[in-house]
Amino acid sequence: MSTLKTLNGNQTIAEAVRQIDPDVLAAYPITPSTAIVETIAKFKADGLITGEFVCPESEHSAMSVCIGASSAGGRVMTATASQGLALMWEMLYIAAGLRLPIVAAIVNRSLSAPINIHGDHSDTMGARDSGWIQIYSENCQEAYDNFIQAFRIGEDLKVRTPVFVGLDGFIISHSLEVIQVEDDDKIKKFVGEYKPVYPLLDISRKMTVGPIDFTDYYFEHKRNQMEGIENAPSVIEAVGKEFGQKFGREYGFFEEYRMDDAELCIVVMSSAAGTCKDAVDELRSDGKRIGLLKPRIFRPFPYEKIAETLKKMKAVAVLDRSSSPGAFGAPLFTEVRSALYDYAERPYIVNYVYGLGGRDIKVEHFKEVALKLEKIAETGKVEETYGYINLRE
Amino acid sequence: MKKETWKELTIGTINLDAGNSVKNLTGTWRSGKKPQFIEEKCIQCFFCWLYCPHSAILVEGGEVKGINYDYCTGCGMCSVECPPKEKAIIMVKEEAKLAEGGAE
Numbered sequence A: 001m002s003t004l005k006t007l008n009g010n011q012t013i014a015e016a017v018r019q020i021d022p023d024v025l026a027a028y029p030i031t032p033s034t035a036i037v038e039t040i041a042k043f044k045a046d047g048l049i050t051g052e053f054v055c056p057e058s059e060h061s062a063m064s065v066c067i068g069a070s071s072a073g074g075r076v077m078t079a080t081a082s083q084g085l086a087l088m089w090e091m092l093y094i095a096a097g098l099r100l101p102i103v104a105a106i107v108n109r110s111l112s113a114p115i116n117i118h119g120d121h122s123d124t125m126g127a128r129d130s131g132w133i134q135i136y137s138e139n140c141q142e143a144y145d146n147f148i149q150a151f152r153i154g155e156d157l158k159v160r161t162p163v164f165v166g167l168d169g170f171i172i173s174h175s176l177e178v179i180q181v182e183d184d185d186k187i188k189k190f191v192g193e194y195k196p197v198y199p200l201l202d203i204s205r206k207m208t209v210g211p212i213d214f215t216d217y218y219f220e221h222k223r224n225q226m227e228g229i230e231n232a233p234s235v236i237e238a239v240g241k242e243f244g245q246k247f248g249r250e251y252g253f254f255e256e257y258r259m260d261d262a263e264l265c266i267v268v269m270s271s272a273a274g275t276c277k278d279a280v281d282e283l284r285s286d287g288k289r290i291g292l293l294k295p296r297i298f299r300p301f302p303y304e305k306i307a308e309t310l311k312k313m314k315a316v317a318v319l320d321r322s323s324s325p326g327a328f329g330a331p332l333f334t335e336v337r338s339a340l341y342d343y344a345e346r347p348y349i350v351n352y353v354y355g356l357g358g359r360d361i362k363v364e365h366f367k368e369v370a371l372k373l374e375k376i377a378e379t380g381k382v383e384e385t386y387g388y389i390n391l392r393e
Numbered sequence B: 001m002k003k004e005t006w007k008e009l010t011i012g013t014i015n016l017d018a019g020n021s022v023k024n025l026t027g028t029w030r031s032g033k034k035p036q037f038i039e040e041k042c043i044q045c046f047f048c049w050l051y052c053p054h055s056a057i058l059v060e061g062g063e064v065k066g067i068n069y070d071y072c073t074g075c076g077m078c079s080v081e082c083p084p085k086e087k088a089i090i091m092v093k094e095e096a097k098l099a100e101g102g103a104e
């Protein structure tokens, strides 16, 4: 019997970790993800988990431990945020290049400077080309569900790629929510036993992990690596369906909210999507034909499916909780806009950056966006392709 | 040497062909100079063998016998390390080197 528990985002991740009980957990505490590491340490001290818990001296070392342990043949996880993820930077590419299915819970937080501890997506968006699969969560329940699915996705033999599970700093990590916690044995069964490929601890096999490649092999190895993440969509879909069958909550690449007859659409990820749903409800009761598309998977980016859904819209606003200085729009926008390029029929599309450093985004802000979209759809004129929400201008 | 396509490679950069660096003829990197071994002068101190970064010192029956030019890059370390009184390895001019093989 699954049980209802009152947990915050960090506790839901720790709860999932306890149920999965990976072989090695290596993490260095950093706000706002500290409580994940702290709770895991407590579980270990209380004998509730059997995995090795390693406390290294930095996040760079934490990811290095993960890489070593995963190469050795273990199921491995970590948790971090912001500067911690930034410090892992060079090791992230190595984990992906070595095709190690490490799972990392990332409590999304802004990057310095200026120093700030609150939620935005600068950290994971900064690592968007590191080769990791990226899954984003709207609330605590999704964080729990996504974290569990992440092991199945990353560890699939066709995929063998590390996975980030993002949850917004403070807004999710520190907010209590009543969530459905599934039975330990059912989660263990769903995740299954870990089967390493080419584990270093298999001493019957002579091999080298990560030898040097020159101009003659690097390119082929990189292409070989990309195949893993490119194989992920079918696995993500199957795992999301199976999760739905087993636990009643099905997952896909993105969620469509009141999109059936929508003409206008707001694309926004993570916790802000929850607020956007309220705005959409209010706008709908005013007769506006507006919907929400909430991407769940950012890498691999489900460009075809998103474009198929958005191509019939009149106007679309993509909201990004990170910026890409000097680029033509923020990360989510450039993906969505690019996905639509091949379609003759495509909507007007604009980008708004919101919520940097944890700045609030409220129902009224989504309504302002809706108003702008209405105007664009009516007049066929886009005054600003790229703007900001709730910023003192 | 036939090189694998990206599809033929083992995932995760893993190399299951243990010891395959013998296929990498580092001697192709040599240019201009090569070491010459003068057997009569050699006192078998093994300094050259110890210092050679490419394991290119030929040892047979427990004795230094010469240089394996397939792997010798001509770095000259062996001749520097060879004791000054003996100098059983000297660097000499080399007109042509190995034409092909090894890493690009």
Ligand code: SF4
Pocket (backbone or CB within 6 Å): B034, B035, B051, B052, B053, B054, B055, B056, B057, B067, B071, B072, B073, B074, B075, B076, B077, B078, B079
């Ligand atoms: S020249 Fe360098 S590579 Fe060649 S044998 Fe001497 S030490 Fe080794």
Ligand code: SF4
Pocket (backbone or CB within 6 Å): B041, B042, B043, B044, B045, B046, B047, B048, B049, B064, B078, B081, B082, B083, B086, B087, B088, B089
């Ligand atoms: S260093 Fe000189 S003397 Fe010593 S073993 Fe080598 S060639 Fe002989």
